[in-house]
Amino acid sequence: MKEDQKIPNPVVRRLGLYYRCLNKLYDEGIEYVASKDIASRLGIKSSQIRKDLSYFGEFGKRGVGYNVENLIKKLETIIGVDKNWNVIIIGAGNIGSALVNYPGLKKEKFNIIGVFDADRSKVGKKIGKLTIQHISQLHEFAKKNIIEIAVIAVPENAAQMVTEELEKLGIKGIVNFAPVKLRTNIPVEEVDITLSFKTLAFKIGREGSR
Amino acid sequence: MKEDQKIPNPVVRRLGLYYRCLNKLYDEGIEYVASKDIASRLGIKSSQIRKDLSYFGEFGKRGVGYNVENLIKKLETIIGVDKNWNVIIIGAGNIGSALVNYPGLKKEKFNIIGVFDADRSKVGKKIGKLTIQHISQLHEFAKKNIIEIAVIAVPENAAQMVTEELEKLGIKGIVNFAPVKLRTNIPVEEVDITLSFKTLAFKIGREGSR
Numbered sequence: 001m002k003e004d005q006k007i008p009n010p011v012v013r014r015l016g017l018y019y020r021c022l023n024k025l026y027d028e029g030i031e032y033v034a035s036k037d038i039a040s041r042l043g044i045k046s047s048q049i050r051k052d053l054s055y056f057g058e059f060g061k062r063g064v065g066y067n068v069e070n071l072i073k074k075l076e077t078i079i080g081v082d083k084n085w086n087v088i089i090i091g092a093g094n095i096g097s098a099l100v101n102y103p104g105l106k107k108e109k110f111n112i113i114g115v116f117d118a119d120r121s122k123v124g125k126k127i128g129k130l131t132i133q134h135i136s137q138l139h140e141f142a143k144k145n146i147i148e149i150a151v152i153a154v155p156e157n158a159a160q161m162v163t164e165e166l167e168k169l170g171i172k173g174i175v176n177f178a179p180v181k182l183r184t185n186i187p188v189e190e191v192d193i194t195l196s197f198k199t200l201a202f203k204i205g206r207e208g209s210r
Numbered sequence: 211m212k213e214d215q216k217i218p219n220p221v222v223r224r225l226g227l228y229y230r231c232l233n234k235l236y237d238e239g240i241e242y243v244a245s246k247d248i249a250s251r252l253g254i255k256s257s258q259i260r261k262d263l264s265y266f267g268e269f270g271k272r273g274v275g276y277n278v279e280n281l282i283k284k285l286e287t288i289i290g291v292d293k294n295w296n297v298i299i300i301g302a303g304n305i306g307s308a309l310v311n312y313p314g315l316k317k318e319k320f321n322i323i324g325v326f327d328a329d330r331s332k333v334g335k336k337i338g339k340l341t342i343q344h345i346s347q348l349h350e351f352a353k354k355n356i357i358e359i360a361v362i363a364v365p366e367n368a369a370q371m372v373t374e375e376l377e378k379l380g381i382k383g384i385v386n387f388a389p390v391k392l393r394t395n396i397p398v399e400e401v402d403i404t405l406s407f408k409t410l411a412f413k414i415g416r417e418g419s420r
Contacts, residue, residue: 007412010220016408020389041391079412087407094308101304104389104404110411149410173414175406179230179314181251187413189406194314196385196399197297198226200359201320202217202289203397204383 011052012079017042018049019075025068034065084109086146090162091153092117092125092132095177099151100127110149114141118158135162142169153177221262222289227252228259229285235278244275294319296356300372301363302327302335302342305387309361310337320359324351328368345372352379362386 021041025033035053039046050060053071056078060066087110089096099105100112115127116135123134133141141147150171152159159178166174166186173187182188231251235243245263249256260270263281266288270276297320299306309315310322325337326345333344343351351357360381362369369388376384376396383397392398 012409012412013405015412016402016405019408020402043391079408079415083411083415085407085411094304094311098304098308099403102403104402105407108404108408110404110407148414149407173410175410187410189410189413191403191406192226192230192314193309193312193401194318194320195223195226196401197295197315197320197359198229198289198318199222200383200385200397200399201293201295202222202225203399204358205289205293 007055011055014044014048014052015075015079017044018052019072019079022068022072022075026072030068032065033068035060037065084111085148087112087149087151088114088116088138088141088147089151089153090116090135090138090166091151091155091177092119092122092127093153095153096151097127099153100130113145113147114138116141118154138165139169148172149175151175151177152182156180217265221265224254224258224262225285225289227254228262229282229289232278232282232285236282240278242275243278245270247275294321295358297322297359297361298324298326298348298351298357299361299363300326300345300348300376301361301365301387302329302332302337303363306361306363307337309363310340323355323357324348326351328364348375349379358382360384362388362392364388366390 018038021038022033035046035049038044038049053059053066056074058066058071058074087105089099089112092115096115100115105112112130114133115130116133116138117123118135120134122132125132147169148171150166152162152174154162156178159176159180160182163174163182163184167184171186173189174182174184175189175191176182177191179192228248231248232243245256245259248254248259263269263276266284268276268281268284297315299309299322302325306325310325315322322340325340325342326348327333327342328345330344332342335342357379358381360376362372362384364372366388369386369390370392373384373392373394377394381396383399384392384394385399385401386392387401389402
């Protein structure tokens with residue numbers, strides 16, 4: 001892969017899907033897999049899968065397919081999941097709590113190392129093994145810990161201010177659950193839960209109208 | 211829009227984004243908007259926006275743009291958000307609780323009317339205004355209420371069994387938070403929180419390597 005090559009976001013998202021699928025195959029003891037088998041498991045066209053993987057110089061052998069273990073290792077390097085990521089969560093509400101307790105993140109090497117909130121009545125309480133800290137302690141915490149990713153799970157009106165604070169602390173990326181577009185130069189992934197519901201509603205509506 | 215026309219999923223997702231953006235513009239008192247203004251707010255190419263909207267017979271006037279209010283109404287009909295949707299949640303863990311308390315869903319007319327769990331120690335407890343019911347009560351509940359959408363927020367190993375139960379009850383669509391591909395004929399929207407983190411990690415990794 002060329003270092004300066006820009007990988008489109010949809011491809012990046014699919015790489016995550018392939019990675020998860022390949023890990024399941026590996027767990028099932030499967031050594032080689034054809035693109036059409038990955039395709040049927042994920043509901044993605046096999047031509048698309050071959051195209052995505054060829055991006056990274058991976059080509060399945062005709063009649064044999066891809067070596068599952070090799071492909072996992074290759075994807076781990078590309079996706080960056082071979083690395084451990086230190087994550088903090090700003091906002092100890094429902095979403096923040098759900099994330100701390102979500103086993104999938106730790107499994108994928110996203111380690112939540114701190115949770116912060118502006119509400120002093122929450123400070124000192126525990127979510128899982130973590131104690132909620134006041135947001136004013138973040139600066140001190142950042143001096144003592146390497147933080148790579150911050151999750152914004154605060155109300156809409158506080159999100160931009162928090163972002164600017166995170167930028168000052170040298171955070172490398174943000175996952176944003178607040179329903180607002182952040183102005184920042186740091187890479188941001190927006191998560192909008194309602195979009196999944198709207199997409200589903202649209203699908204149901206279309207089915208119903210036939 | 212032709213009734214039998216298949217709208218690709220990425221377009222459907224963008225319609226949700228346009229809808230949200232247009233509502234903000236409306237709140238700001240803006241009457242007309244050019245595709246390039248929507249584009250700069252959302253980080254989507256204006257040519258893409260014009261193409262997506264032309265799908266539905268909407269064309270902005272040269273030099274004037276789109277009428278914001280009309281376009282909102284049109285999108286509401288298309289997306290199905292002019293309708294109220296009754297939603298139940300299966301699994302009263304962190305994700306289930308976060309959804310019940312997430313104001314965005316109600317705002318978009320997704321009304322959560324019931325929460326169910328298999329854990330009897332949770333039954334009778336409250337999340338927001340809802341009382342957690344035992345999963346065995348679901349059948350009776352479905353007789354008395356119209357349920358359109360079910361959220362699966364149960365552990366991976368229970369998800370398929372729950373899906374089959376929902377199918378029997380005539381649920382129209384599923385939002386699935388369990389990390390497993392469901393076998394069903396009902397429309398499903400998969401939500402994988404870890405994918406946002408992986409995509410972000412990939413972006414950070416790429417930036418870092420430059």
